[in-house]
Amino acid sequence: MSSVSAQGISKEYAGALALRPLDLEVGEGEFLTLLGPSGCGKTTTLRLLAGFLTPTQGRILFGGEDVTRLPPQDRRIGMVFQDYALFPHMSVADNIGFGLVEQRRPKAEIADRVAELLQLVRLPGAGGRYPAELSGGQQQRVAVARAVAHSPRLLLMDEPLGALDLKLREAMQQEIRRIQKALNITTVYVTHDQLEAMAMSDRIAIMNHGRMEQIGTASEIYEQPRTRFVADFVGQINLLSAKVGPEGVFVAGQKVRVDRTPEFDFTLGVRPEQMRLLPAGQLAPSDRSVLRGKLVARHFVGNITKISVDLGAETTVTLDCHPNDVIVEVGEAVQVAWLPDKAVTLVD
Numbered sequence: 001m002s003s004v005s006a007q008g009i010s011k012e013y014a015g016a017l018a019l020r021p022l023d024l025e026v027g028e029g030e031f032l033t034l035l036g037p038s039g040c041g042k043t044t045t046l047r048l049l050a051g052f053l054t055p056t057q058g059r060i061l062f063g064g065e066d067v068t069r070l071p072p073q074d075r076r077i078g079m080v081f082q083d084y085a086l087f088p089h090m091s092v093a094d095n096i097g098f099g100l101v102e103q104r105r106p107k108a109e110i111a112d113r114v115a116e117l118l119q120l121v122r123l124p125g126a127g128g129r130y131p132a133e134l135s136g137g138q139q140q141r142v143a144v145a146r147a148v149a150h151s152p153r154l155l156l157m158d159e160p161l162g163a164l165d166l167k168l169r170e171a172m173q174q175e176i177r178r179i180q181k182a183l184n185i186t187t188v189y190v191t192h193d194q195l196e197a198m199a200m201s202d203r204i205a206i207m208n209h210g211r212m213e214q215i216g217t218a219s220e221i222y223e224q225p226r227t228r229f230v231a232d233f234v235g236q237i238n239l240l241s242a243k244v245g246p247e248g249v250f251v252a253g254q255k256v257r258v259d260r261t262p263e264f265d266f267t268l269g270v271r272p273e274q275m276r277l278l279p280a281g282q283l284a285p286s287d288r289s290v291l292r293g294k295l296v297a298r299h300f301v302g303n304i305t306k307i308s309v310d311l312g313a314e315t316t317v318t319l320d321c322h323p324n325d326v327i328v329e330v331g332e333a334v335q336v337a338w339l340p341d342k343a344v345t346l347v348d
């Protein structure tokens, strides 16, 4: 049974649909990330799960129990937000133990639990300090410890690392994932950073304009995106407008081999690292998709060289080459080739 099951939930704000009806299943102990651009409905989804909002339609189950009408305090959830929202006038230990004090747990039990959590978030000995005496990353670890102190059945995090600089954010990604695994706590995490989502998640749900476009593991999303939006949002991709006719599929006026031919014109997506560059005269292996063009730019960026090839018909593709492989100069005629099954057919 899923730990969390959202069934056809939608949300309207004053008549405006912010979230289209969606289904979401989160497994026991799973780390699921909601990923998407600003305004796509990530926070709305999280607040529905938390109980701060009531869905316009649909219902939410936790472990089979319908919690749609339960207020947040009765849902056994823990939450972490971008602004750590620690109580500044309370010590770290009191911050972590706050919820347990509210629940009137025995003092000794609270002290034990706080000590255990300080160990877990690698801040032993920091219990007597105040939030202002901690770094941003340390404060966020305290916020995580506070969120899980009462052993919630679901941990919800909304851009918890948004305020940290890149290096610290990367370290904290590992740290949060470690803590989440140690507790085996079902988690729904929100970010608009695709690398963060890929680094942390068991599965990622890609959202756009209040719609859930695709859910899958990082490699499923990256290798088999279904829509243009997903393909473009996660990583880089060449989006080629493909015309379907009686003679086959054409891109930039050139016939090209595809894995399967849809009935109608479509978008063919090919990742830059899947494309190979060939000199104009070289015969490509017969099982490849090949397009002819002219090399118009090359940029050495260290581990790779980024190559742009103009295919004509106002179509340019970008490919990643190993620096030693680029034997063609700007202005020369070239071919780009890829394995047909490495290209994806995308819908809008």
Ligand SMILES: Nc1ncnc2c1ncn2[C@@H]1O[C@H](COP(=O)(O)OP(=O)(O)OP(=O)(O)O)[C@@H](O)[C@H]1O
Binding pocket: 013, 014, 018, 036, 037, 038, 039, 040, 041, 042, 043, 044, 045, 192
């Ligand atoms: N209280 C509200 N009243 C009216 N509209 C709202 C309210 N909260 C959010 N919205 C709208 O609902 C949509 C989704 O908002 P939401 O906060 O869920 O987006 P988000 O994905 O979390 O974005 P961000 O990455 O910027 O935090 C947006 O169009 C937003 O303007």
Ligand SMILES: [Mg+2]
Binding pocket: 042, 043, 044
């Ligand atoms: Mg948000």
